[in-house]
Amino acid sequence: MKIGIVGLSQSGKTTLFNALTGAQVDTAAYSGKAEAHRAIVNVPDQRVEVLNEIFAPKKKIPATIEYIDLAGLGAAEKKSGFSDQFLGHIRLVDAILAIVRSFSNDAVPHPANSIDPSRDLREIEAEFVLSDLSIVENRMERLTRQMKSKKTDADAREFALLERCKALLEDEKPLRRLQMSTEEEMIVRGYQFLTQKPLIVVVNIDESNIRNEAQVLAPFQQVMDPHAAALSISAQIEMEIRQLSDDEAQLFQAELGIAESAMARLIRTSYDLLGLVSFFTVGSDEVRAWTITQDTKAPQAAGAIHTDFERGFIRAEVVHYDDFIARKSLAQCKTDGVTRLEGKEYIVKDGDIITFRFAV
Numbered sequence: 001m002k003i004g005i006v007g008l009s010q011s012g013k014t015t016l017f018n019a020l021t022g023a024q025v026d027t028a029a030y031s032g033k034a035e036a037h038r039a040i041v042n043v044p045d046q047r048v049e050v051l052n053e054i055f056a057p058k059k060k061i062p063a064t065i066e067y068i069d070l071a072g073l074g075a076a077e078k079k080s081g082f083s084d085q086f087l088g089h090i091r092l093v094d095a096i097l098a099i100v101r102s103f104s105n106d107a108v109p110h111p112a113n114s115i116d117p118s119r120d121l122r123e124i125e126a127e128f129v130l131s132d133l134s135i136v137e138n139r140m141e142r143l144t145r146q147m148k149s150k151k152t153d154a155d156a157r158e159f160a161l162l163e164r165c166k167a168l169l170e171d172e173k174p175l176r177r178l179q180m181s182t183e184e185e186m187i188v189r190g191y192q193f194l195t196q197k198p199l200i201v202v203v204n205i206d207e208s209n210i211r212n213e214a215q216v217l218a219p220f221q222q223v224m225d226p227h228a229a230a231l232s233i234s235a236q237i238e239m240e241i242r243q244l245s246d247d248e249a250q251l252f253q254a255e256l257g258i259a260e261s262a263m264a265r266l267i268r269t270s271y272d273l274l275g276l277v278s279f280f281t282v283g284s285d286e287v288r289a290w291t292i293t294q295d296t297k298a299p300q301a302a303g304a305i306h307t308d309f310e311r312g313f314i315r316a317e318v319v320h321y322d323d324f325i326a327r328k329s330l331a332q333c334k335t336d337g338v339t340r341l342e343g344k345e346y347i348v349k350d351g352d353i354i355t356f357r358f359a360v
């Protein structure tokens with residue numbers, strides 16, 4: 001899973017990136033042309049650790065998330081739209097993390113000269129809406145020309161769908177709000193609309209607001225929808241904590257009233273928002289966690305490992321983590337009848353331990 005971090009300039013993107021990934025990128029400003037920072041982090045999952053102890057494999061491979069720290073969006077005055085480079089990065093992410101500034105820091109100027117996180121979010125979303133709208137309009141123009149020479153049903157259906165998208169965008173609403181059939185989702189998938197991607201809003205707060213999350217987030221509730229979530233995080237504090245030893249970090253967190261690290265909260269929020277679950281493969285070679293969406297059937301889950309596994313899928317031997325942990329041996333699971341043989345229609349559950357049977 002790829003998550004792109006966006007925000008106005010100097011909103012704390014790189015600071016948060018450091019907090020989430022343990023990187024130590026210099027937080028000095030960098031121009032829009034600079035390379036984006038990327039880092040891959042392991043998804044903490046106690047189950048992988050326990051399986052690792054039981055199987056003592058050569059390799060332990062946890063699930064991962066990639067974070068991309070992008071260049072800042074310009075100030076309100078210079079509405080220049082996005083650079084091609086920025087769009088190239090952001091169109092490929094699975095979810096967008098928009099960070100907005102609520103922290104006060106006299107040494108750091110705000111591009112609009114005042115602190116107003118709701119306004120900043122509206123501004124970011126407005127940029128995304130404009131970007132999507134221009135794609136919709138271009139495509140509609142092209143389809144109109146095409147349909148003049150030869151009109152197909154597929155073109156007509158796409159045009160009708162784009163008209164619905166356009167109406168919503170002209171109303172300054174994100175495409176996340178559009179109800180689409182599976183077929184319609186297939187039609188628009190290739191466009192990689194920015195306002196259709198799941199959105200995580202991070203309000204970057206002062207240390208003094210760490211215990212006031214409900215209050216801080218209240219103004220954002222009305223812009224939220226089922227594909228958006230908001231969190232308040234002090235990026236600066238979290239970055240500092242990330243650089244401490246585990247013991248020191250725990251002490252410091254308790255003192256400040258931070259129940260869970262920003263990294264852990266963000267991963268949980270991302271999994272919920274994207275509807276992700278993990279299944280495991282185990283053995284003496286490796287113990288590994290795989291990430292899939294929660295409605296994935298067994299053959300497609302196998303495909304996450306290798307396309308051959310999906311093509312030649314025969315069946316899946318499944319035992320749930322909880323059933324396995326009560327026995328700590330795959331053989332015992334079979335003896336006790338808690339290992340199931342599942343076919344092509346089985347929907348993989350979070351925590352399933354699976355051995356795929358396939359023929360190629």
Ligand SMILES: Nc1nc2c(ncn2[C@@H]2O[C@H](COP(=O)(O)OP(=O)(O)OP(=O)(O)O)[C@@H](O)[C@H]2O)c(=O)[nH]1
Binds near residue numbers: 027028
């Ligand atoms: N007080 C305070 N300062 C912060 C916080 N987060 C970031 N800063 C400061 O704000 C400045 C900008 O932070 P960055 O993380 O570089 O922000 P950015 O969004 O990556 O900036 P650009 O990449 O230049 O757009 C730095 O001087 C940070 O130290 C925070 O939570 N509290």
Ligand SMILES: [Mg+2]
Binds near residue numbers: 013015030069070
């Ligand atoms: Mg930065």
